[in-house]
Amino acid sequence: MRELRIACFVCVVAMAFSPANAQISTGEIFGRVTDGTGAVLPGVGITVSSPALLQPQSVFSATSGGYRFPNLPVGTYTVTFEIAGFKKTVRTGVVIQTGFNAEINVRLEISSVEETVTVSGVSPVVDTKSATLGSNFSKEVLDAIPSARDPWVILEQTPGMVMDRENVGGNQSGQQSSFAAHGSSANQQWNLDGGTVTDMASSSAPGYYDFDSFEEIQITTAGGDASQEAGGVAINFVTKSGSNQLKGSARYYDANKTFEADNTPEEVIRQGSGAGNPIKDVAEYGFEVGGPIRKDKAWFWGAANRNTIRVGIIGFLKPGAPADSRSIDDLETDLSVLNNQNFKLNYQAAIGHRSTFLYSRGDKIRNARGASLTTRLPATTRQSGPNNYYKAQHQWTVNNRFLLDGQYSYYDAGFILDFHSDELATVQRLRYVDQNNLDDRSGTYSGNIRPQYEAKIEGNYFAANRLGGDHATKFGFRWRSTPYETISRSGGGAQVRIRASGQNEVDIIRDGDTARDMSEYSTYFNDSYKRGRSTINWGVRFDHQRDRAVATRISANPILPDLLPAVTFGGAAAGVAYNDVSPRLAVTYDLKGNGKTVIKAGANRYYGLGIGTAGVLSPTGTTTLSYFWTDLNGDLLAQRNEILFARGFRATPSSNYDPANPSAAVTPTVVDPKLKNDTTDELVVSLDREMMTDFGVGVSYIWRRYSDMQDTYRNGVLSSSYVPVSFSRPCGRAAAARAIRQPTPASTISARQRCQPRRPCGITTTTAITTA
Numbered sequence: 001m002r003e004l005r006i007a008c009f010v011c012v013v014a015m016a017f018s019p020a021n022a023q024i025s026t027g028e029i030f031g032r033v034t035d036g037t038g039a040v041l042p043g044v045g046i047t048v049s050s051p052a053l054l055q056p057q058s059v060f061s062a063t064s065g066g067y068r069f070p071n072l073p074v075g076t077y078t079v080t081f082e083i084a085g086f087k088k089t090v091r092t093g094v095v096i097q098t099g100f101n102a103e104i105n106v107r108l109e110i111s112s113v114e115e116t117v118t119v120s121g122v123s124p125v126v127d128t129k130s131a132t133l134g135s136n137f138s139k140e141v142l143d144a145i146p147s148a149r150d151p152w153v154i155l156e157q158t159p160g161m162v163m164d165r166e167n168v169g170g171n172q173s174g175q176q177s178s179f180a181a182h183g184s185s186a187n188q189q190w191n192l193d194g195g196t197v198t199d200m201a202s203s204s205a206p207g208y209y210d211f212d213s214f215e216e217i218q219i220t221t222a223g224g225d226a227s228q229e230a231g232g233v234a235i236n237f238v239t240k241s242g243s244n245q246l247k248g249s250a251r252y253y254d255a256n257k258t259f260e261a262d263n264t265p266e267e268v269i270r271q272g273s274g275a276g277n278p279i280k281d282v283a284e285y286g287f288e289v290g291g292p293i294r295k296d297k298a299w300f301w302g303a304a305n306r307n308t309i310r311v312g313i314i315g316f317l318k319p320g321a322p323a324d325s326r327s328i329d330d331l332e333t334d335l336s337v338l339n340n341q342n343f344k345l346n347y348q349a350a351i352g353h354r355s356t357f358l359y360s361r362g363d364k365i366r367n368a369r370g371a372s373l374t375t376r377l378p379a380t381t382r383q384s385g386p387n388n389y390y391k392a393q394h395q396w397t398v399n400n401r402f403l404l405d406g407q408y409s410y411y412d413a414g415f416i417l418d419f420h421s422d423e424l425a426t427v428q429r430l431r432y433v434d435q436n437n438l439d440d441r442s443g444t445y446s447g448n449i450r451p452q453y454e455a456k457i458e459g460n461y462f463a464a465n466r467l468g469g470d471h472a473t474k475f476g477f478r479w480r481s482t483p484y485e486t487i488s489r490s491g492g493g494a495q496v497r498i499r500a501s502g503q504n505e506v507d508i509i510r511d512g513d514t515a516r517d518m519s520e521y522s523t524y525f526n527d528s529y530k531r532g533r534s535t536i537n538w539g540v541r542f543d544h545q546r547d548r549a550v551a552t553r554i555s556a557n558p559i560l561p562d563l564l565p566a567v568t569f570g571g572a573a574a575g576v577a578y579n580d581v582s583p584r585l586a587v588t589y590d591l592k593g594n595g596k597t598v599i600k601a602g603a604n605r606y607y608g609l610g611i612g613t614a615g616v617l618s619p620t621g622t623t624t625l626s627y628f629w630t631d632l633n634g635d636l637l638a639q640r641n642e643i644l645f646a647r648g649f650r651a652t653p654s655s656n657y658d659p660a661n662p663s664a665a666v667t668p669t670v671v672d673p674k675l676k677n678d679t680t681d682e683l684v685v686s687l688d689r690e691m692m693t694d695f696g697v698g699v700s701y702i703w704r705r706y707s708d709m710q711d712t713y714r715n716g717v718l719s720s721s722y723v724p725v726s727f728s729r730p731c732g733r734a735a736a737a738r739a740i741r742q743p744t745p746a747s748t749i750s751a752r753q754r755c756q757p758r759r760p761c762g763i764t765t766t767t768a769i770t771t772a
Contacts, residue, residue: 004077004633007597009295010028012416014650017371017539018179021332022248023717024071024098024203024227024236024330024477025073025074025098025100025193025236025238026069026070026071026074026096026098026101026194027072027096027097027098027099027100027101027102028068028069028070028072028074028075028096028101028102028129029069029072029077029094029096029101029102029104030066030067030068030069030101030102030103030104030129030171031046031066031067031104031105031106032061032064032065032066032067032105032470032474033046033065033066033067033081033105033106033107033108033109033417034065034087034104034106034109035063035107035108035110035111036109038107039357040065040066041061041062041063041065041086041108042060042061042062042063042065042066043061044060044061044065044067044081044082044083044086044108045058045060045062045081045082045083045759046058046061046079046080046081046082046483048069048072048077048078048079048080048173048332048427049077049078049080049081049630050072050073050075050076050077050078051075051076051243051244051245052072052073052074052075052076052077053072053073053075054296054297054298054299054346054347054348054354055348055351055748057069057072057426058588060400062401062462062464062465062470063464063465064464064469064470065336066462066464066470066530067462068405068460068462068472070347070407070460070472070474071339071403071460071523072096073096073213073241073397074097074098074138074215074216074238075096075691076093076094076096076488077095077096078090078091078092078093078094079094079104081106083108085110085111086108086109086110086111087108087109087110087111087115087116087117088114088115088116088117089106089108089116089117089118089119090116090117090118090605091104091119091120091122091459092118092119092120092405093107093120093122093123094123094124095123097136097138097218098136098218098236098238099130099132099134099136099218099220099236100136100215100663101127101128101129101130102123102124102622103124103128103129104124104125104232105595108707116142117658117719123694123698124594124595125596125695126589126596126597126598126688126689126690126691126695126696127598127688128535128588128595128598128635129472129528129530129535129537129588130223130225130537130586130588131223131537131586131587131588131600131601131602131684131686132217132220132222132224132225132228133220133221133222133223133310133684133686133700133702134155134158134219134220134221134222134234135153135158135159135218135219135221136216136217136218136219137157137216137217137219138215138216138655139205139214139215139216139240142154142214142217142694144315145157145374145583145646146752147167147169148168148169148170148172148173148282148667149170149173149211149212149253149284150167150170150172150173151205151211151214151217151235151237152167152172152173152175152176152177152179153167153211153532154175154217154219154306154462155177155219155233155264156177157611158181158219158221159221160181160182160221160234160702161180161219161221161289162179162180162181163178163179163574164177164178164179164259165175165177165178167409168347169255169279169282170255170282170309171277171278171279171311172302172452173282173307173309173336174202174208174309174336174337174338174364174366175336176205179233179261180233180511181221181222181232181233182221182222182702182704183704183706184231184232184680184704186203186221186230186232186344186608186609186678187230187231187232187529187609187680188203188204188207188232188233188234188235188609189229189230189232189233189234189235189609190204190234190237190324191205191234191235191236191709192236192237192239192358192360193237193239193356193358193391193393193409194236194314194393194410195391195407195454196409196441196452196480197389197409197411197413197441197452197479198609199213199413199450199485200450200452200482200484200518200609200610201448201450201482201484203232203609203610204274205235206387206411206413206450206452207362207364207385207387207413208338208340208362208364209237209340209343209360209362210286210303210304210305210340210362211305212251212286212303212305212341213239213240213288213289213305213340213342213360214239214240214725215235215238215239215241216238217235217236217238217719218235218236218238218388218405219233219234219235219236219386220233220234220235220236221233221234221702222530222682222684222700222702223586223600223602223604223682223684223686223702224288224584224604224606225526225537225539225586226457226524226525226526226539226540226541226582226584227474227476227524227526228606229522229541229543229606229607230606230607230608230609231554231604231606231607231680231682231704232609236339238289239301239342239358239360240290240301240303240344241289241290241299241301241342241346241363242291242292242293242299242300242301242344242345242346243291243292243480244266244291244292244295244296244299245289245291245292245300246289246290246291246292247289247290247291247543247681248287248288248289248290248291248769249287249288249289250285250286250287250544251284251285251286251287252283252284252285253283253284253285254281254282254284255279255281255282255283255322255702256279256280256281256282256283256475257278257279257280257281257328260278260279260328262326264276264374264620267381269326271597272324273312273326274315274317274324274325274326274329274494275312275314275325275326275330276312277311277312277314278311278312278314278316278328278331279310279311279312279400280310280311280312280328280331280333280721281308282307282308282309282310283307283308284305284306284307284308284338285305285306286303286305286306287303288302288303288304288760289301289302289303291762294343295459296348296475297347297348298345298346298347298632299345299346299347300343300344300345300346300350301342301344301421302341302342302343302344303340303342303343303591304340304341304342305338305339305340306337306338306339306340307335307337307338307339308335308336308337308338309336309337309338310333310334310335311333311334311336312331312332312333312334313333313334313368313371313372313373314331314334314372314373315372315373316331316332316371317330317332318330318331318332318389319382325721332368332371332528334366334367335366335367335368335369336364336365336366336370337364337365337366338352338362338363339362339363339365340360340362340477341359341360341361342358342359342360342361342421343358343359343360344356344357344358344359344503345357345464345494351397352396352397352738353395353397353428354394355392355393355395356391356392356393356394357390357391357392357393358389358390358391358393359388359390359391360387360388360389361387361389362386362387363386363387364383364384364385364387364415365382365383365384366377366382366383366384367382367588368380368381369381369382369383369417370381370443373436374435374436374437374438375438375439376421376438376439376441377418377420377548378421378424378427378438378440378442378443379429379439379440379441379442379443379735380420380443381417381418381419381443381444381445381446382414382416382417382418382420383415383417383418384416384418385413385414385415385416385448387411387412387413387414387415388409388411388412389409389410389412389413390409390410391407391408391409391410391535392407392408392409393405393406393407394406394407401461401462402459402460402461402462403459403460403461404458404459405457405458405459405460405702406455406456406457406458407454407455407456408454408455410451410452410453410670411451411452411453411454411455412451413450413451413452414447414448414449414450414451414484414668415448416445416446416447416448417444417445417446417447417448418445419442419444419445419491420442420443421442422441422532423665424441424442424491425442425445425491425492426487426491427441427442427491427492428442428491428492428493428494428495428496428637428638429441429444429490429491429494429495429496430439430441430442430495430496430636431495431496431497431498432516433498433499433505434498434499434500435498437500438536441491442491442492443491444488444489444704445487445488445489445490446452446486446487446488447485447486447487447488448484448485448486448487449484449485449487450482450483450484450485451482451483452480452481452482453480453481453482453485453717454478454479454481455478455479455480456476456477456479457477458474458475458476458477459474459475459476460472460473460474461473461474461475463723465481465538466528467531467736468531468674469529469530469531469532469590470529470530470531471527471528472527472528472530473525473526473527473716474525474526474549475523475524475525476522476523476524477521477522477523478520478521478522478523478551479519479520479521480519480520480521480522481517481518481519482518482519482625483515483516483517483518484515484516484518484729485513485514485515485516485550485552486513486514486515487511487512487513488511488512488513488621488622489511489512490509490511490622492558492637493508493509493510493511493557493558493559494506494507494508494559494638495507495509495638496629496631496636496638497629498636501704503626503628504628504629504630504631505608505626505627505629505650506626506627506629506638506643507624507625507626508557508559508560508563508564508624508625508627508638508643508644509557509622509623509624510554510555510556510557510622510623510624511554511555511622512554512620512621512622512623513552513553513554513620514549514552514614514615514618514620514621515549515550515551515618515681516547516548516549516550516554516614516615517547517548517550517614518545518546518547518610518611518614519545519546519547520541520544520545520546521544522541522542522543522544523541524539524540524541525539526538526539526540526543526584527539533589533590533593534588534589534590535587535588535589535592536586536587537584537585537586537587537588537602538583538584538585538586539583539584540581540582540583540584541581541582542578542580542581542582542666543578543579543582543592543607544577544578544579545577545610545611545677546573546576546577546578547574547611547612547614547617548571548573548574548614548617549569549571549572549573549614549617549618550571551570551571552569552571552618552619552620553566553567553568553620554567559638559639559640560625560640561626562662563662564623564625565662565663566663567619567620567663567664567665568665569618569619569620569665570665571702572612572617572618572666573617574613574614574617574671574675575671575673576611576613576672576675577611577671578608578611578669578676578677579606580677582604582605582606582607583604583605583676584602584604584605585602585603585604585693586600586601586602586603586604586684587600587602588600593746595690596689596690597687598687598688598689599685599686599687600684600686600687600688601683601684601685601686602660602682602683602684602685603682603684604681604682604684605679605680605681605682606680606682607677607678607679607680608677608678610735611677612669612710613675616655616656616667616669616671616712617667617669617671618656618667619656619657619664619665621654621656622654622657623653623656623657624653624654625642625649625653625657626649626650626651626653627640627645627647627649627650627702628643628644628647628650628704629643629644630642630644633645639691653670653697655667655668655712656669656716667705669712670715675710676707676708677708678707678708678710679706679707679708680704680705680706680745681704681705681707682703682704683704684702684703685698685700685701686698686699686700686701687699687700712720
């Protein structure tokens with residue numbers, strides 16, 4: 001299968017497609033200092049300054065002439081080189097993006113008088129050190145892209161990304177799109193200012209964010225070094241900070257039906273297309289302000305935002321509206337409200353000691369989640385979920401070569417999907433099977449409690465003249481705990497299923513409550529060895545992951561309390577843990593030695609993110625018993641005496657149910673003691689070329705193989721147990737099914753263009769050609 005995807009857009013400031021590293025919110029400046037003859041110059045004083053820094057940072061060049069400034073915040077920098085007997089050299093306008101390594105090599109000229117040489121407006125475009133592939137979107141680009149103001153829209157702009165929907169003008173804002181890259185949608189990694197925030201229950205983002213709070217959004221798709229845990233797409237949000245200048249802004253955006261046009265073809269209208277899925281109104285307002293508490297010492301920044309999205313529900317007409325209405329006003333409204341608040345403090349207690357505190361709050365309110373042509377309002381849910389994120393970070397520059405960074409974060413995450421109204425909790429659900437499974441009368445409740453805890457320490461060390469080159473080493477240790485609990489309820493404890501044939505059915509449902517404790521600890525080591533034009537990045541990481549089912553209790557079903565009695569579960573562990581060692585290797589070579597044309601290659605192994613044995617061990621998940629049912633009194637409500645027990649189960653009971661022991665506190669499901677984590681093996685080859693000032697292109701080839709995938713199977717049920725059955729659809733046309741096996745490995749070729757976001761470059765085109 002081959003897919004060609006070309007996305008073009010015009011922007012005032014162009015987007016940057018650059019190598020990136022996941023789980024960081026900083027970049028790096030490094031290089032070598034020589035004299036006019038090319039001989040190395042040790043002891044040169046080198047200083048970087050920027051509005052993004054509380055105070056300038058300084059180091060001295062090593063015996064190899066090399067130097068390094070790791071963990072620099074996103075921003076534009078000035079680099080100054082000084083040593084007695086030589087002209088002072090100043091490089092201005094050096095742009096640092098998340099994960100970007102800017103190589104600044106200088107030759108100092110001999111001078112007997114005090115002179116300064118200033119080189120301005122020339123910033124590296126190609127990362128000569130890293131082989132990681134990704135895209136960086138600066139705040140200028142985020143403002144300029146003519147699309148909805150939504151992080152998932154930014155994913156749409158990333159080369160090689162495949163989305164399950166397109167957000168047109170905001171009609172999908174407030175909803176999380178599904179996406180995949182290089183043949184997989186698994187093992188997604190979400191980070192906020194370098195802290196991990198991935199929702200391990202769903203492998204997705206834990207909430208929604210203020211689009212104007214971002215300084216930059218970085219998306220990594222391949223080639224991760226040892227600091228990156230998994231091989232899935234990694235998204236890193238970098239929030240804004242204060243500065244020495246007090247500044248702020250306010251905004252109001254509105255997009256509504258007044259600006260919409262209708263281009264529906266006449267033949268489609270004649271077929272009853274209706275009003276479609278139009279935007280009724282998307283309104284957003286917010287503000288931000290930041291500045292100094294004490295100049296060069298402490299900064300603050302804060303922001304607040306409210307986004308209200310009203311979208312018409314396709315095919316869902318208001319009562320009394322004409323059946324063929326094409327009026328937006330005749331459609332029911334799907335309302336989503338996003339509220340966000342952010343606050344950040346930066347503080348430098350002393351030279352070499354910098355601290356940051358971040359608080360971020362987000363809440364999504366939705367009035368009728370799930371509403372559609374086949375889900376009426378009483379069957380929808382009300383969504384709410386205020387999430388609070390706290391993160392404290394301290395960076396210590398131990399000496400000229402050694403830097404340590406420690407952080408701790410807590411995320412009070414989760415959300416509730418409640419009954420559309422409180423009184424529906426005791427009302428049985430109703431489904432019309434022959435009307436495309438139309439749901440009405442009542443719905444479900446889902447309470448999701450998903451806190452996150454993370455602590456990590458990372459270090460950077462620069463060693464010069466070892467084995468004939470310079471070593472930029474980084475290492476880290478991380479602990480993360482992500483327990484989560486899911487509470488499930490079904491209206492009235494049953495769903496009646498009405499069929500036109502008169503042979504009705506009923507699902508009797510016992511509430512569920514499953515709680516799991518998932519934790520991991522990881523350590524990694526990565527060394528970047530630079531010698532001449534070549535750089536070798538090699539590393540290894542170790543990840544230990546385990547989980548267990550936590551004690552819970554569920555109540556009996558009100559209709560069949562004997563067959564679905566209360567269950568008390570004391571907790572259990574599968575005895576399975578993942579202990580994975582992941583090697584990473586990449587090589588880059590600067591073809592001309594000027595940092596403008598670099599060829600890169602890498603080979604990596606990744607393991608899956610998370611372990612999921614606890615869910616199958618818990619007997620307290622939602623349990624469904626399906627029967628045939630006769631509505632004796634015509635009230636469309638199931639009573640015990642109406643259930644046709646003599647005909648047995650209509651469908652196999654839930655896997656956590658043992659008919660011989662319905663109150664069992666142990667599930668019949670077992671976990672294979674030899675269970676292994678899924679793996680991703682990857683080969684990456686790329687070429688990056690700076691075409692002109694602030695503009696570069698790149699082409700890459702990515703080969704991947706996914707293996708050791710997991711699933712749940714019924715013991716003792718073989719393929720020979722299944723027999724073919726012929727059937728016809730109600731319209732009379734025979735239905736045929738065909739299974740298609742998608743081969744692995746998958747290969748991806750992606751072309752990238754990169755512009756520095758400092759100056760306008762007119763039209764930017766992103767092109768991705770994907771083959772699998």
